[in-house]
Amino acid sequence: MTSHNHKIALELSISEKQVKATVDLLDEGATVPFISRYRKEATGSLDEVQVAAIRDRVQQLRDLDKRREAILKSLTELGKLTPELEKAVNAAESMTLLEDIYLPYRPKRKTRASAAREKGLQPLADIILSQNKIDLDAEAHKYLSEEKGVASLEEALAGARDILAEEMCENAEVRTQVRTLFVEKGTFQSKVIEGKEEAGIKYRDYFDWNEPLKNAPSHRVLAMRRGEKEEILYLDVQPPEEEAINVLQKKFLKGYNTCADQVKLAIGDGYKRLLKPSMETEVRLITKKKADEDAIKVFAENARQLLLGAPLGQKRVMAIDPGFRTGCKVVCLDEQGKLLDYTAIFPHTGAGGLAESEKTVKHLCDKFNIEAIAIGNGTAGRETETFVRGLNMPGVAVVMVNESGASIYSASEVAREEFPDKDITVRGAVSIGRRLMDPLAELVKIDPKSIGVGQYQHDVDQTKLQTSLDDTVISCVNAVGVELNTASKQILAYVSGLGPQLAQNIVDYRNTNGAFKKRSELRKVARLGDKAFEQAAGFLRIHNAKNPLDASAVHPERYELVEQMAKDAGCTVEQLMKDGQSRKLIQLQKYVSAEIGLPTLNDIMTELAKPGRDPREQFEAFSFTDGVNKIEDLKIGMKLPGIVTNITAFGAFVDIGVHQDGLVHLSQITNRFIKDPNEVLKVSQQVKVTVTDVDINRKRIALSMKESESPKQTAKQQQQAVKPVQKQRERQPEPETDMAAKLNALKHKFK
Numbered sequence: 001m002t003s004h005n006h007k008i009a010l011e012l013s014i015s016e017k018q019v020k021a022t023v024d025l026l027d028e029g030a031t032v033p034f035i036s037r038y039r040k041e042a043t044g045s046l047d048e049v050q051v052a053a054i055r056d057r058v059q060q061l062r063d064l065d066k067r068r069e070a071i072l073k074s075l076t077e078l079g080k081l082t083p084e085l086e087k088a089v090n091a092a093e094s095m096t097l098l099e100d101i102y103l104p105y106r107p108k109r110k111t112r113a114s115a116a117r118e119k120g121l122q123p124l125a126d127i128i129l130s131q132n133k134i135d136l137d138a139e140a141h142k143y144l145s146e147e148k149g150v151a152s153l154e155e156a157l158a159g160a161r162d163i164l165a166e167e168m169c170e171n172a173e174v175r176t177q178v179r180t181l182f183v184e185k186g187t188f189q190s191k192v193i194e195g196k197e198e199a200g201i202k203y204r205d206y207f208d209w210n211e212p213l214k215n216a217p218s219h220r221v222l223a224m225r226r227g228e229k230e231e232i233l234y235l236d237v238q239p240p241e242e243e244a245i246n247v248l249q250k251k252f253l254k255g256y257n258t259c260a261d262q263v264k265l266a267i268g269d270g271y272k273r274l275l276k277p278s279m280e281t282e283v284r285l286i287t288k289k290k291a292d293e294d295a296i297k298v299f300a301e302n303a304r305q306l307l308l309g310a311p312l313g314q315k316r317v318m319a320i321d322p323g324f325r326t327g328c329k330v331v332c333l334d335e336q337g338k339l340l341d342y343t344a345i346f347p348h349t350g351a352g353g354l355a356e357s358e359k360t361v362k363h364l365c366d367k368f369n370i371e372a373i374a375i376g377n378g379t380a381g382r383e384t385e386t387f388v389r390g391l392n393m394p395g396v397a398v399v400m401v402n403e404s405g406a407s408i409y410s411a412s413e414v415a416r417e418e419f420p421d422k423d424i425t426v427r428g429a430v431s432i433g434r435r436l437m438d439p440l441a442e443l444v445k446i447d448p449k450s451i452g453v454g455q456y457q458h459d460v461d462q463t464k465l466q467t468s469l470d471d472t473v474i475s476c477v478n479a480v481g482v483e484l485n486t487a488s489k490q491i492l493a494y495v496s497g498l499g500p501q502l503a504q505n506i507v508d509y510r511n512t513n514g515a516f517k518k519r520s521e522l523r524k525v526a527r528l529g530d531k532a533f534e535q536a537a538g539f540l541r542i543h544n545a546k547n548p549l550d551a552s553a554v555h556p557e558r559y560e561l562v563e564q565m566a567k568d569a570g571c572t573v574e575q576l577m578k579d580g581q582s583r584k585l586i587q588l589q590k591y592v593s594a595e596i597g598l599p600t601l602n603d604i605m606t607e608l609a610k611p612g613r614d615p616r617e618q619f620e621a622f623s624f625t626d627g628v629n630k631i632e633d634l635k636i637g638m639k640l641p642g643i644v645t646n647i648t649a650f651g652a653f654v655d656i657g658v659h660q661d662g663l664v665h666l667s668q669i670t671n672r673f674i675k676d677p678n679e680v681l682k683v684s685q686q687v688k689v690t691v692t693d694v695d696i697n698r699k700r701i702a703l704s705m706k707e708s709e710s711p712k713q714t715a716k717q718q719q720q721a722v723k724p725v726q727k728q729r730e731r732q733p734e735p736e737t738d739m740a741a742k743l744n745a746l747k748h749k750f751k
Contacts, residue, residue: 004061008054018044022054031496032471033478034535038555040599048475064095071102080105088172096179096282100172113166116159119148124156125163128259128266129252136258161262165270168252169278177247178275182283185240186213190224190233200232201698213237213287217649218294221287222456237280244279245271292460294649299465300472302453302647305683307476309439310619312399315371318364319433321403321425322376322384324348329425330361332368336486337434337441339419340368342426347387348380358391370396374436376403376429382629382657389623397621399436402645402655402684405443405450406431414445414490440480440616444473445490453646453683477539479615481553484522484540485515497535502528516542519550541612548574552611554604561591562604577608622686624657631658631696638691642703644681652677654689654703662701664689669705 005023009016021042025035032055036048043051072089075081085101092098108114116125124143127134140156150156168174192200192207200207206224227233248267253260314335321329327346334340345360346353364370375385377400388398409415410427419427434442448469449457457465477494484506492503505526510516513524519537522528528536538555545551549559566576569585576582588601607613625640627633634656642654645661652669653661664687669680681687693702 004058007061008057011057012050012053014046014050015044018046019054022046022051023058026051026055026058029531029535031474031535033475033496033539037478037553037603038538038557038600040603041595041597045599052471064092064098067095067098068092071098075102075105078105078107097172097176100170100175103172103175104167104170111166112159112162116162119143119150119159120145121150121156121159122163125160125167128157128160128262129164129167131254131257131259131263133257134259136262157262161266161269164263164266165274168248168267169270169275171251174247174251175275175279178244178279179282181244181247182213182237182239182279183286184214185243186283187211187238188213188216188221188224188287189236189238190227192233193231196232200227200230203227203232206233213283216287218291219456219649221291222295222459225288225291226456226459237283239276239279239283241271241276244276248275289461292464295456295460296465296468298648299453299457299460300468301678302683303448303451303469304472304476305647306451306453307440307443307473308480308616309684310617311438311440311614312372312397312436312619313438315437316369317372317374317433317437318361318368318370319374319401319429319436320345320376320384320388321406321429321432322378322380324380324383327353328357328380328384329429330364331426331429331433332364332370333430333433333437334368337430337437339422339426339430342422342429344425348383354387357387361388361391362393365393365396372397372399372436374399374401374433376401376406376432377655377657377659378403379659381659382624385624386626386629398623399621400624400643400657401432401436402643403428403432403435404453405446406435408450409446412445440476441488441491444477444494445488448473481539481541481612481614484519484542485510495536495539497532502532502536518542518545518547519556543612548577548611552577553607554611558596558600558604561596562608565591577611580609583608620686628657631660631694631699631701634658634691634694634701636691636693640689640691642687642689644683644685644687647677647681647683649676652681654687656689656691656701656703658701660699660701662689662691662703664703664705668692668703671706 005016005019009019012019021039021044022035025039025042030039032048032051035043035051036046040046046054068089072081072086075085075089088101089098092101116122121143124140127139128136136157137153140153140160143156144150144152150159188209188211190206190209192203197207203223206220206227209224211220224233224235228235245267248271249264252267253263316335317333317337319331319333323329327344327349329342329344331342332340341364343360343364345357347357348354365373373388373396375381375388375398381400381403385398385400406428407424409431410424415424415427415431419430431442431445443451449465474494474496477491478496482491482495489500489503489507492498492506493500495503498506502525505528506522509525516522519540519542522533522537522540523530534557538553541552542550547559549556549562554562562573562576565586566573566582568590569576569582571579571582583605586605588598588605591601592598622641622643624642628638628640640656642656642662644652645655646653649666651663651665654664655661666674666677669677674680687705689703689705691701692704693700695701
């Protein structure tokens, strides 16, 4: 383990002591948020990203150790373990190299080489490989045997070559060199399957595509693989074949004689029959793994930004799930998101429906003192927004809300449990309203893959994706904190140290005994022991509690310390929290001890100044441009307000209110060069964009955020400026129309 800690410390450029302390805490059951927030003295103030990186890397190394032990055991049982082989196995620093070393000895199904060995041709293969000048025909004649099925010299030589081909292609050094060649110099080649041109129009950019493996970005790799899976594209990996064969020849070819000729034949056969297919498979896995990691990282960061979106807060909200023929479902919610009333209106189906709809909305707003109206951004969303704004209700904010995933929530077990007697349209409208009030509290009820902030989420490794998203949600929930007496079991489940069962137990206790009056009461919850309390308590809030610290992020284990500070300042804890002058009297150095250092003390003072502070930004109202409701309304040169809905490696998608997000390519985000859209943008950010291209048939909208270098720029110059954007964008597959499928860092990735 010491060597593991040392290796990780070098990789992350931190001290071995920090790694050891973090690993010890993780092994004791501490969570990433808890360690980074409440154990800064032990870890040297490592943040969540670093703690998660240590967690993931130590697990990788432990998995490597388990596989190493299994291989050594297998080699021992096979009687193949030599001191040299044992040394090589123990020195292997990656799973790939470990498997390469084990490959020649690993039990396998019958091969041409194993069949040749059964015929007694191994000695002949060894003689040929030595490449000494001998009478090869005479030597091969010794191995002819009707009993063993070797009837001719050619059969003997062919069998020996089969043995050599397998041995050479399973050589660990050769495999490492050839693998590197494939990765560094190989290319992807994509072609359309004949007759699939029309069906695969969204893959048009890949009908005849060639690109170096090492340069292929994740979105193109995943797009080509999806086209292959859908049987639209042929996807092939083309290696530098001559160089790869040359690696084998340099390693094994020693001279110019009859034996060397046989070795050369074995090399050619082995490469084409064994090594090349094996390397192609490996390279596909390598590039897929890298593409997955990149896509998951983007997905997770987008999810984080959406989850941490600015909340409207505790306001009385009317939510409308818009529709044309079936009408709009309307719900009214109180400040805590409780359903007060629901109905349906039909503002888009005739004058009578319009008048009645106006009357209904105004009546409900007056009856329930509605402060804001949330309108889903799906079908009929813009039309419904226009209708509501036309009612001229001063003091009532009208907000378009991204409804991605609302339909999934409305049909879920969670929604059925919460509203067993309501249909899915009512549940969906409730979800839209609650998203406006508190995006985090509502979105945790939905599978993160369905909230519309990623790309190719169904194509990547689902286990790794889920792990990354779980990390992201846990991080967001614990960064914001959770109100213990009103939180749903879904959001409680993400609190450090809890989980679904303890979350349910907390809700059950709350339902039976009423609201929690203090944090220490958590210890009465069934199965919530000391460890869970330690991990969770600091992230749970009880507003209006008798002890004001219960509404803060100060951990209960430090209450006594804060009480001592207040005593030393000659005031109560409550006064210490309210009075900045009292806090100035505190000399932190006085409270430093073996367990408590300045990092924790500084955190405590920050928290006392703003107890339970919500780290999310303040809510800002937003509205789209009037009269621009559909893609046909767009004209090149239009300047429009928009909301960033999704960020990818190649740009950002922006909702401009026409039911089809536009793409701001990476090159069009800013006048300066950037490598990553996240340098400038985040999900839910309000932006100003210019329409640069509209393709109605393909439902593609190109946008730019660049500021004009000169106000006198001509139309021709503008058109020329757009062309590179179009060319770049043509390399992207058709954006997915289903927002739930359009979905993506906490986790540090290691090569």
